[in-house]
Amino acid sequence: MKHIRLPALAAFSLLLSACGGDTEPPQFGPAPQLPEPQRELLPTMKIAKPVEWGDRKPVAPQGYTVAAIATDLKIPRQALVLPNGDILVAEGRGGGAPKLTPKDVIAARIKAKGTTSVAGGNRLTLLRDGDGDGSYETQRVFAENLNAPYGLALIDGKLYVANQDQLVRFDYQEGQLQASGSPVTVTDLPSELNHHWTKALAASADGRFLYVGIGSNSNITERGMTAEAERAMVWQVDAQTGAHRRYATGLRNPTALAIQPGTDQLWAVVNERDEIGPNLAPDYLTSVREGGFYGWPYSYWGSNVDTRVRPGNPQKVASTIRPDYSLGSHVAALGLAFSLPAMGAQFADGVFVGEHGSWNRGVPVGYKVVFVPFRDGRPAGDPIDFVTGFQADGNTFGRPVGVTVDPRGALIVADDLSNTVWRVTPVSRPEASSSSASAVPEG
Amino acid sequence: MQTPLHPLHAVILAGTVPLFLGVLLSDIAYFQTYEVQWKNFASWLIVGGLSFGGFALLWALIGFFRGSVREARKAIHVFLLLAIFVLGFINALVHAGDAWASMPSGLVLSAIVAVLAMIVTGSGFSGTQPGAMR
Numbered sequence: 001m002k003h004i005r006l007p008a009l010a011a012f013s014l015l016l017s018a019c020g021g022d023t024e025p026p027q028f029g030p031a032p033q034l035p036e037p038q039r040e041l042l043p044t045m046k047i048a049k050p051v052e053w054g055d056r057k058p059v060a061p062q063g064y065t066v067a068a069i070a071t072d073l074k075i076p077r078q079a080l081v082l083p084n085g086d087i088l089v090a091e092g093r094g095g096g097a098p099k100l101t102p103k104d105v106i107a108a109r110i111k112a113k114g115t116t117s118v119a120g121g122n123r124l125t126l127l128r129d130g131d132g133d134g135s136y137e138t139q140r141v142f143a144e145n146l147n148a149p150y151g152l153a154l155i156d157g158k159l160y161v162a163n164q165d166q167l168v169r170f171d172y173q174e175g176q177l178q179a180s181g182s183p184v185t186v187t188d189l190p191s192e193l194n195h196h197w198t199k200a201l202a203a204s205a206d207g208r209f210l211y212v213g214i215g216s217n218s219n220i221t222e223r224g225m226t227a228e229a230e231r232a233m234v235w236q237v238d239a240q241t242g243a244h245r246r247y248a249t250g251l252r253n254p255t256a257l258a259i260q261p262g263t264d265q266l267w268a269v270v271n272e273r274d275e276i277g278p279n280l281a282p283d284y285l286t287s288v289r290e291g292g293f294y295g296w297p298y299s300y301w302g303s304n305v306d307t308r309v310r311p312g313n314p315q316k317v318a319s320t321i322r323p324d325y326s327l328g329s330h331v332a333a334l335g336l337a338f339s340l341p342a343m344g345a346q347f348a349d350g351v352f353v354g355e356h357g358s359w360n361r362g363v364p365v366g367y368k369v370v371f372v373p374f375r376d377g378r379p380a381g382d383p384i385d386f387v388t389g390f391q392a393d394g395n396t397f398g399r400p401v402g403v404t405v406d407p408r409g410a411l412i413v414a415d416d417l418s419n420t421v422w423r424v425t426p427v428s429r430p431e432a433s434s435s436s437a438s439a440v441p442e443g
Numbered sequence: 444m445q446t447p448l449h450p451l452h453a454v455i456l457a458g459t460v461p462l463f464l465g466v467l468l469s470d471i472a473y474f475q476t477y478e479v480q481w482k483n484f485a486s487w488l489i490v491g492g493l494s495f496g497g498f499a500l501l502w503a504l505i506g507f508f509r510g511s512v513r514e515a516r517k518a519i520h521v522f523l524l525l526a527i528f529v530l531g532f533i534n535a536l537v538h539a540g541d542a543w544a545s546m547p548s549g550l551v552l553s554a555i556v557a558v559l560a561m562i563v564t565g566s567g568f569s570g571t572q573p574g575a576m577r
Contacts, residue, residue, distance in 0.1 A: 039544060041536045101486045103539040222541040224479040275541060308542040310477045 027282050028382050032326040034301060038277035044362050048114035048396035053418055056397055059389035060424045063344065066387065069136040070421040074121025076414040077198070078402030079421065080152035084174050087127040087136070087412060089421055093120030094148030094164035094197030100223065111359060116417050122146045124161065126177060127421065134425065143170060143179040151201025153210060155239055160210055162199035165191035167212060167237060187242035190230040193217045202257035205264040210237045211247060213254030213268060220273050220308045221297045232296045234268065234288060248288045250320065252296035256336035256402065260377065269333035269353055272300055274360040283333050285353060285372060285379065286323035295320040325379040330358035331366035335403035342409030344426040350374040352386060352411055354400035367391040369400050369413055387413060387424055448567060456499045456567050459527065459560040462492035467557040470550045479542060485553065486538045493531050500524040523563040531556050
């Protein structure tokens, strides 16, 4: 049935693209074709229509199975696999910047239709698969009373959690099912307004530093430049002292950070600006250069000036670093994880990217997890769909956020629409490799 | 002889002038300073102007179709209020563009609407004498 539906959907979207002019040659890779900016009197909005999964499940490539390992969560965003295989899931909803204009009031109501109605948990949930059968029979609250936790990192028995307003630390001992007490504050994080509230987190290879992704306080400076102090950048925080410095700037909304295995190179996925057309500006995956400036707000994708920003800054535009790899405009990349050989030969070298999906586009894009193949430590080739089926026939069943690679060979995907955590695993047994990924509904 | 305005109609009609004038002045301030708060003011003032202008239009339309004599003067009055409402609504959408996206078209529209509001209010009141109201 799936095999009939997919071509039909493809034909339908092709038809739509012929009418709407939304889709152009895909904008993937190091040198995307960028159209001229478009001004629309009304921004194009296509909001996801949430529908229950029912008997459906996300679809993985041949030879992989998908299972829901936790349901009824309270807005899962990012996950962390602990050394003993337990999984921590950060749950919450942040933001709540005051609505300053009639547009803020109206747009917030429309966009809310495409998200879950559940209240954010402000907690961490621990999932445990005690017998290693792939079913996480233990699901319990590890820590609560947090403030929209998002980024997670573990360094030498210390669990770091990036709340929307603070970086905090728990002591962690292997096997712990519950935090032993309240967390200690490592440092305050910029939290005025918090238009883009998520605080992404990654630990340096040596464990000395934490990198914190801090999103801008607006789409494109419509709250004024004073609101953008310490925003749209990555902080480097000393894990011991909490002291911070700006590591890289001009990153509009760095929603996920990761260190490339075997190196100390920081990578990020970044969400770019809206309302200049369906094919602008590309969201991207990039290695983050220390001290680098990546354009926001003055320009996008290198030195393409955004005329909505006044006064402009030609010097900053000239100094803008062009990102490494375009993921396509409006896909809303929110998850990033480096793969490893345990994920199977085809997906061994590269990154997984969770794409939450578009709103500012007639033909939706994203709503899936893609794999960007790497060669010699750099992205090489077009993204490959890894987990799809989040959207079909105009209905949206789930929206991927964080992706996490379990070293034992599994991809953990947080879905903040259906409040589910999915686990995608390669089927190593040869007799099972012929069965379809979604053949058996999860019980 | 022209029919004097009902007092409530007069208040609603006259209210469009300071509101749309406020839009224009706020837009001029934003244009000159890049201070985005002026644009926020303009955006809300447009909503206010459209509310008053909308009721004034409704009142004028009802008056136009209920009146026994359909004067050309009344028709122009209705048309001007309609133009204010349509242009004002487009201006609201233009102002919904983020930051400088509203410029310079927003400023031009604000100027046109402010001038139209003054004309329609001035003409609406002309011929009205104190104590001559129904």
